[in-house]
Amino acid sequence: MLQAWKSFYARSDPAKAYSLLSPALILVTLAMLVPLVLMLSFSFFTQVSFTEIDYSFTIQRYIDFFQKNLLVSLLIKSVKISFIVTFVTLLTAYPVCYYIAFYVKKNKMLWLVLLTLPFWTSYLLRVFSWKIILGTKGVINSSLINAGLLNEPLTFLMYSETAVIITLTHAWAAFALLPLYVSLEKIDFSLIEAARDLGLSRLETFWKITLPLSLPGIIGAILIIFIPTVGDYVTPALLGGTDGRMLSNMIQAYFGKVNNIPLGAASATIMLLTVAIVTMVVSYTTKQLSQRIS
Amino acid sequence: MNDSFIQINRISKHFGNVKAVDDVSFQIKEGEFFSLLGPSGCGKTTLLRLLAGFEYPTNGNLLLDGIDITALPPDKRPTNMVFQNYAIFPHINVEKNVQFGLRKLGLTSDEISKRVKDVLSLVKLEGYEERFSSQLSGGQRQRVALARALVRQPKVLLLDEPLGALDKKLRDEMQLELRTLQKEIGITFVFVTHDQQEAISMSDRVAVMSEGKIQQMSSPNELYKNPQNIFVSDFIGETNFLKAKTESKDGEYINVNIENLGQFKVKNSLNISENSSDVICSVRPETMMIDVEKSDWDICLEATIKQTSYLGEMTKFYVETKEIEKVITVSSQYFDNQSFKENKCFISINLNDISLLNKK
Numbered sequence: 001m002l003q004a005w006k007s008f009y010a011r012s013d014p015a016k017a018y019s020l021l022s023p024a025l026i027l028v029t030l031a032m033l034v035p036l037v038l039m040l041s042f043s044f045f046t047q048v049s050f051t052e053i054d055y056s057f058t059i060q061r062y063i064d065f066f067q068k069n070l071l072v073s074l075l076i077k078s079v080k081i082s083f084i085v086t087f088v089t090l091l092t093a094y095p096v097c098y099y100i101a102f103y104v105k106k107n108k109m110l111w112l113v114l115l116t117l118p119f120w121t122s123y124l125l126r127v128f129s130w131k132i133i134l135g136t137k138g139v140i141n142s143s144l145i146n147a148g149l150l151n152e153p154l155t156f157l158m159y160s161e162t163a164v165i166i167t168l169t170h171a172w173a174a175f176a177l178l179p180l181y182v183s184l185e186k187i188d189f190s191l192i193e194a195a196r197d198l199g200l201s202r203l204e205t206f207w208k209i210t211l212p213l214s215l216p217g218i219i220g221a222i223l224i225i226f227i228p229t230v231g232d233y234v235t236p237a238l239l240g241g242t243d244g245r246m247l248s249n250m251i252q253a254y255f256g257k258v259n260n261i262p263l264g265a266a267s268a269t270i271m272l273l274t275v276a277i278v279t280m281v282v283s284y285t286t287k288q289l290s291q292r293i294s
Numbered sequence: 295m296n297d298s299f300i301q302i303n304r305i306s307k308h309f310g311n312v313k314a315v316d317d318v319s320f321q322i323k324e325g326e327f328f329s330l331l332g333p334s335g336c337g338k339t340t341l342l343r344l345l346a347g348f349e350y351p352t353n354g355n356l357l358l359d360g361i362d363i364t365a366l367p368p369d370k371r372p373t374n375m376v377f378q379n380y381a382i383f384p385h386i387n388v389e390k391n392v393q394f395g396l397r398k399l400g401l402t403s404d405e406i407s408k409r410v411k412d413v414l415s416l417v418k419l420e421g422y423e424e425r426f427s428s429q430l431s432g433g434q435r436q437r438v439a440l441a442r443a444l445v446r447q448p449k450v451l452l453l454d455e456p457l458g459a460l461d462k463k464l465r466d467e468m469q470l471e472l473r474t475l476q477k478e479i480g481i482t483f484v485f486v487t488h489d490q491q492e493a494i495s496m497s498d499r500v501a502v503m504s505e506g507k508i509q510q511m512s513s514p515n516e517l518y519k520n521p522q523n524i525f526v527s528d529f530i531g532e533t534n535f536l537k538a539k540t541e542s543k544d545g546e547y548i549n550v551n552i553e554n555l556g557q558f559k560v561k562n563s564l565n566i567s568e569n570s571s572d573v574i575c576s577v578r579p580e581t582m583m584i585d586v587e588k589s590d591w592d593i594c595l596e597a598t599i600k601q602t603s604y605l606g607e608m609t610k611f612y613v614e615t616k617e618i619e620k621v622i623t624v625s626s627q628y629f630d631n632q633s634f635k636e637n638k639c640f641i642s643i644n645l646n647d648i649s650l651l652n653k654k
Contacts, residue, residue: 193348194381196368198395198446208394212385290385 043265050259061266071267074247079274081161081246082229085168089225090218092169093176097217098210101184102192112181119174127238130167134158134239159241167235172228176221183217184210212290219283226282230275247271296359299324299482300345300450305354306506307340314340316506317353322484322499324359327476329485329493332503333529338486341503342452345484346375359449369398374443375452379459380435382427388414388438389423395446413445416475433464440472444479453485457492469496490530494518502526520563524651527576534582534622535651536575543567550575550650554617555593560648574651579625581647584611584639591642597622599639602631613641 009015018025043061046054065071100111118126133139134157141153156162187210195205211218233248240246247267254264300322307315315337322328330338343349345356347368355364363371374395383391392410401409414420417437427435436456443451453472457465473496476483487493493500494514501511502525510517510526521527524535541549541557548562552575566573588594597613600621609630612621624641 188379188381190377190379190381191383193346193368194375194377194383194442195394196348197346197373197375198442199369199398201369209383 039265039268042262043269045262047260047262053261061262062270064263065266065270071247071250074245074250075271075274077161078230078246078248078271079278081164081168081244082226084165085172085229086222086225088165088169089173089176090180090221093173093180093221094218097177097180097184101181101187102189108185112177115177116174118170123171124234126171127167127235130163130170130239131158134163134166159239159244161240161244163239163241164236164244164246167239168229168232171235172225175224179220179224180214180217183214183220187213215286215290219286222282222286223279227275227279231271296324297321298357299326299359300484301357302341303355303357305341305344305356306352307337307344307349308352313506315344315351318506318508319354320501320508320511322482325480325482327473327483327485327496327498329487329497329500330503331487331490331493331500331529332509334488336503337506338488338503339454342375342454342484342486345450346373346452347371372449373452374446374448374450375454376436376439376443376456378454378456380427380439380456382430382435382438382442384427386426387423388419388425388427388430391427391438392441392445395442399446409445413441416444416479417441432460433468436460436468440475444481448481450482450484453483455487456485457487458489465492472496494530502529504529520649521576521651524574524576524653527649527651531578532623533576533578534620536577536618537653538573538575538650540566540571540573541569548650555595558592558645558648560645560650562650564650564652566650572653574653575648576651577643577648579610579623580608581644582622582624583642584613584624584626584629585642586634586639588640589642592645593643595641597639597641599634599637604631611639613639615641 042053044057044059046056046058046060048054096115100108104111131138135141136153136155136158138158140157141150144150145153191209191213192205195209196202200208230246231248233246233252236244236246236249237252240249248271251264251267251271254260254267258264298321302318302320302322305315305318306313318337318341330341332338340349344351347363347366347370351364355362357363358372383394386394389410392413393406396406396409411420414423417440419434419437419441422430422434422438425434427438430438436459439456456472457468460468469492472483485493485496494517497514499511499513500517502509502517504525510522512520517526517530521530527533528535536555537553538550541551543549543562543566544559546562547559548566549557549559550573551557560575564573583589583591584597595615595617597615599611599613601612603610603612608625608627611624611626611629613624614621622641
């Protein structure tokens with residue numbers, strides 16, 4: 001019996017694959033699939049009173065969402081902030097990765113480790129340290145005032161959308177570095193030399209060769225930053241003030257203080273769908289764009 | 295034809311402490327098939343990259359057709375390169391790869407499609423326009439790389455070991471094709487290779503490089519028959535070295551005393567006049583004779599066969615003699631590894647086949 005099982009296992013690739021996958025599969029099922037199903041179910045219920053929930057099926061919560069201007073505008077703002085964060089991160093991370101991939105000859109790993117060094121501390125600590133930099137009596141404002149350049153502190157720096165964008169950009173930069181670096185590193189440098197040899201300037205070579213070939217990394221970086229930042233609530237809660245509030249802060253409130261779990265679940269589901277749609281549109285258009293370039 | 299089409303004037307290229315190219319000067323003729331030959335690390339690829347504009351020289355200058363190109367970037371030079379790994383752009387198809395270099399030449403779309411069509415037929419790749427690099431064999435990729443460079447009608451085509459990745463049969467075919475193609479279109483080819491057989495069979499002239507310097511530059515025949523030093527003699531083909539001392543000069547000949555063999559009169563190709571200077575006598579394996587019986591050649595030695603390698607069209611024998619301490623290599627088309635029963639043989643040398651080399 002045991003012998004037969006061993007022989008079956010040795011010959012069956014699917015059996016090996018599933019046994020290797022099973023720890024992850026179990027974890028994903030328990031920690032992801034179950035909560036997701038719960039969230040979806042709750043979005044179709046009704047909060048009757050503070051403690052009581054009516055479990056009969058209704059889509060009224062989704063109608064509620066779109067009838068509340070605040071929620072819709074917070075959704076739009078969340079997506080907008082995420083887009084800006086993604087764009088700024090790409091713009092700052094890409095040149096760094098380009099430099100490491102093509103111009104650093106020795107100790108590339110050291111460069112990458114040094115770049116990710118700030119990310120060895122916790123996310124919360126990094127958010128708080130931005131408070132020290134951006135605050136009314138923070139590093140920027142006090143040095144500008146001491147230098148005599150300002151009479152009053154810049155207020156848009158703290159408890160604002162700007163603060164959220166700056167902090168999120170910094171917080172997620174490391175996650176953009178790695179996919180970008182990997183895709184640039186894979187580009188054979190002789191392709192770039194070949195383009196120059198065939199008469200293209202440095203800039204043209206970048207548009208025609210480097211950028212299209214690093215596209216997988218760009219898409220990877222976009223998704224890896226966009227998806228988690230849309231739903232981020234720590235940074236807007238700590239640094240956003242009223243101006244920088246995002247939809248996730250509202251969702252948190254529905255599950256907590258406001259205690260309207262079904263509306264919170266419906267808002268979360270809508271956000272999930274928005275992220276999914278944006279993700280698909282972004283990767284599709286980026287691919288189309290690159291085909292047009294070449 | 296312009297004899298100094300490409301002028302390389304005292305070019306050096308240093309990478310830190312390494313002198314990849316060390317004060318090299320020579321000229322390449324217009325329409326010539328010129329090869330840079332040498333072992334890896336000899337500076338041949340660096341020299342080619344200097345010509346392409348991927349590196350800039352530490353010292354010296356480069357002239358192409360009378361114009362100083364030393365400081366020009368690659369896109370401003372009338373040269374094109376066939377890369378060692380072909381460097382076919384993987385995200386566009388064959389046709390777009392070939393068109394790639396034509397964008398900046400200011401041609402009409404009719405001219406572009408005509409040029410692409412012509413060059414694809416020249417390299418026998420009609421019908422492959424829509425394929426991507428990943429859908430092509432090594433030989434086909436090589437043709438795409440060739441087409442992509444030739445379609446720009448460069449003044450000089452630079453080739454960086456383009457045949458290195460192909461299997462032997464295909465390589466032999468491509469050698470012949472490249473040679474024919476070059477004669478047909480008349481573009482100057484500068485060809486880098488570490489394969490001496492490749493350089494010899496294709497080139498009009500070959501420059502043998504070692505340690506950043508040119509060791510010898512001449513026609514393939516000259517290179518094989520009259521190598522100027524031990525490095526060239528050893529690198530081009532195979533040879534046996536015998537130590538010797540010069541004695542008296544005798545017209546075009548010189549008497550030399552070959553170690554343990556005695557005094558012989560050989561051609562004085564080095565034009566040595568002084569007595570008792572150390573020289574090396576080089577004897578190619580195929581000029582010697584191996585036989586079961588003694589011969590009446592100028593030198594005939596009794597030998598023992600230590601090892602043989604059968605190559606089909608000929609057999610190489612590695613033999614030992616009482617007189618010479620080193621193992622001697624002799625090749626024969628007549629005898630093979632089964633001809634000698636008891637490993638006993640006689641090897642013979644003709645004095646005309648001995649060439650003198652400086653001991654350096």
